[in-house]
Amino acid sequence: MGKIKFRPIHVIWHITNSCFFNCKYCFTNSYPNYNSPPKKSHLQTIVKRINENKSIKNLSIIGGEPLLINELPEVIENLRKDISVNIDSTLIGIKDKYVDSFKRVLFSTTIDSIDEYINTKTRPNHSSKETIKNIEFLLNKGIRVQVVIVVTKNNVKTIEKTARFLLNLGVERISINQIRMVGRALDFDYEYFYDNSKEIKNDIATLLKRLIKEYKKSRVLANNWYCDEIFDIGYELPPTCSCALFKVCIDWNGYLYPCELMPFYWREFEKVYRFKRINLKKSSISDIFNHSSLFNFFREKILIYPPTCSKCDYKKKCNHGCRFYSFLFSTNLLSQDPLCKKFISLYDVIGYQNYSPFSKQGIKRLKGGVADYLKKNSKILGKNIYDIGCGGGVWTFYLEDLGKKLIGIDNNQIMILIAQDYKKLHHKKSEFIFSDILNVNYQKSDTILMLDNLVLMFSKKDLTNILEKIKNKTKRLILELNKNKLKEGVQEYTFNSFDIREIVLRKNKNICERIFLNKQTGAEFKLKNYDWTKRDLINFLKKQGDVFEDESNNSYLIRLDFHH
Amino acid sequence: MEKYKISKRISEKDLEKALSFLEKKENFIPGAPY
Numbered sequence A: 001m002g003k004i005k006f007r008p009i010h011v012i013w014h015i016t017n018s019c020f021f022n023c024k025y026c027f028t029n030s031y032p033n034y035n036s037p038p039k040k041s042h043l044q045t046i047v048k049r050i051n052e053n054k055s056i057k058n059l060s061i062i063g064g065e066p067l068l069i070n071e072l073p074e075v076i077e078n079l080r081k082d083i084s085v086n087i088d089s090t091l092i093g094i095k096d097k098y099v100d101s102f103k104r105v106l107f108s109t110t111i112d113s114i115d116e117y118i119n120t121k122t123r124p125n126h127s128s129k130e131t132i133k134n135i136e137f138l139l140n141k142g143i144r145v146q147v148v149i150v151v152t153k154n155n156v157k158t159i160e161k162t163a164r165f166l167l168n169l170g171v172e173r174i175s176i177n178q179i180r181m182v183g184r185a186l187d188f189d190y191e192y193f194y195d196n197s198k199e200i201k202n203d204i205a206t207l208l209k210r211l212i213k214e215y216k217k218s219r220v221l222a223n224n225w226y227c228d229e230i231f232d233i234g235y236e237l238p239p240t241c242s243c244a245l246f247k248v249c250i251d252w253n254g255y256l257y258p259c260e261l262m263p264f265y266w267r268e269f270e271k272v273y274r275f276k277r278i279n280l281k282k283s284s285i286s287d288i289f290n291h292s293s294l295f296n297f298f299r300e301k302i303l304i305y306p307p308t309c310s311k312c313d314y315k316k317k318c319n320h321g322c323r324f325y326s327f328l329f330s331t332n333l334l335s336q337d338p339l340c341k342k343f344i345s346l347y348d349v350i351g352y353q354n355y356s357p358f359s360k361q362g363i364k365r366l367k368g369g370v371a372d373y374l375k376k377n378s379k380i381l382g383k384n385i386y387d388i389g390c391g392g393g394v395w396t397f398y399l400e401d402l403g404k405k406l407i408g409i410d411n412n413q414i415m416i417l418i419a420q421d422y423k424k425l426h427h428k429k430s431e432f433i434f435s436d437i438l439n440v441n442y443q444k445s446d447t448i449l450m451l452d453n454l455v456l457m458f459s460k461k462d463l464t465n466i467l468e469k470i471k472n473k474t475k476r477l478i479l480e481l482n483k484n485k486l487k488e489g490v491q492e493y494t495f496n497s498f499d500i501r502e503i504v505l506r507k508n509k510n511i512c513e514r515i516f517l518n519k520q521t522g523a524e525f526k527l528k529n530y531d532w533t534k535r536d537l538i539n540f541l542k543k544q545g546d547v548f549e550d551e552s553n554n555s556y557l558i559r560l561d562f563h564h
Numbered sequence B: 001m002e003k004y005k006i007s008k009r010i011s012e013k014d015l016e017k018a019l020s021f022l023e024k025k026e027n028f029i030p031g032a033p034y
Helices: A040-052 A072-078 A116-122 A128-140 A156-169 A198-214 A228-234 A262-273 A285-291 A293-302 A323-330 A346-350 A360-367 A369-376 A394-401 A413-425 A460-470 A534-542 B012-023
Strands: A010-014 A058-062 A084-088 A105-110 A144-151 A173-178 A219-223 A247-250 A255-257 A384-388 A405-410 A431-434 A445-450 A474-482 A489-495 A498-506 A511-518 A524-530 A545-551 A555-562
Touching (some): A040 A072, A040 A285, A105 A128, A116 A128, A128 A156, A144 A156, A156 A173, A156 A198, A173 A198, A198 A219, A219 A228, A255 A262, A346 A498, A346 A511, A360 A369, A360 A394, A369 A394, A384 A394, A394 A405, A394 A413, A405 A413, A413 A431, A460 A474, A474 A534, A534 A545
Parallel strands (some): A010 A058, A010 A247, A058 A084, A084 A105, A105 A144, A173 A219, A384 A405, A384 A445, A405 A431, A445 A474
Antiparallel strands (some): A474 A555, A498 A511, A511 A524, A545 A555
């Protein structure tokens, strides 16, 4: 890039992943006695690495519970004096510490409700009264405090009361946050706790306006809401994610990462991208930041707008969503943040995993009947193949490994990005085109594949146009048609770890409308499906050439050899 | 035919804004994505 020199300015240090509590939605998945306490020499190494990097200006010590670290006052005292320090803590036990060493610290804490009963529903065993006493204790000592209130269906009625109480106490800032759907938040009883409705967003927006007007001395913020109105009132975010540009994260073992969520999902990330992480015992922050392939790769991704964000007015308000969050849902850092409700695609609702060559689910499909069929018919397929609706290239790469020359086509940009990443990282040769099927300028090929029930997306007229376009360019077309017919009604199932509610409405004899609702993220997508039966499809194709039938456990495989 | 093209890069101006945001002291809110 041009003038700007990327350098670590903000460090997030997960000093421990143990905590006093086991909060229902903890995004760092911390709980009591998770890890043994760090050695003093380890803490000294980290402090030394932070101090020697002169570009670092802010340090956030989070966890787990930083107050579990006995040496915390010493850590703070040994940090360079020009570094501002923020500690995220429940504040339990703060009075037993040497508080004078915390004079330079801004404490962040979380209280879901000043009503103890409500608070303990999401934060079991946590006493909001005790935390409030400790806030008062810190404020009396002249130590600043900010408080996060995480909104759930459980505490929604006491948000205003809690916010006002805290602001009247004199806290510096409050932030009314939506749950961050990572870590334990993905597993808990979200139907009971997670509220993503328009009503709640409107209520929060109205409350924010009122509090901002009334409490001029404190800051009132809101985060993670992905809602136009709240963006305009309570957000204070930079226009882009700062990971690997100006921000780094240290985990409880001393490894350095470009993103604060990465330590918790390192195995998943490593499996896909195969990077090595480096420990601060071995290298300085500066060396890792400037020279490691992990940081360089991540930085390149952060410097690009996710494709779905490029036309959105709010991209600079939400900093294009959280890239790592996107990765967790799609195996791609440039996909849309799953909590963003703009420009939603089917994959944003049901997940990308089944169609990604990086994911377990994608790889699992290579052991099914379709793979056997393709292998068995390898000679018939010929050398040059188009894979229409290729997704992330699961079948494209499978066939490349059988010695074929492939071009994959998909009209979902994220899928093409996943395929491109896989191609680069696994040194594959297949080409990928981001396009609608009918806009492609097809070259001569032996076979065109249309797998994964793609045919249901097309009417007779659509299919006629497609056949017209390809029949002089290829020798054959192979279609996969699922054996399970669409049934009208509501069904609920788990797909790619998401809880999905699918509603099928029959519009007429041949057309069904399918509505997919992701119960975790609240995302919804409507899809029109043409209800092809095997017999209808074969009769239709017979007009174009010779038809051959085969089948796997779940689907029919229908081959059309064109008459030329 | 629209071949996949990489999306736009973040502008220098936005990077400068992000930089000055982080340079401000104590801008950190736990659980907020940046």
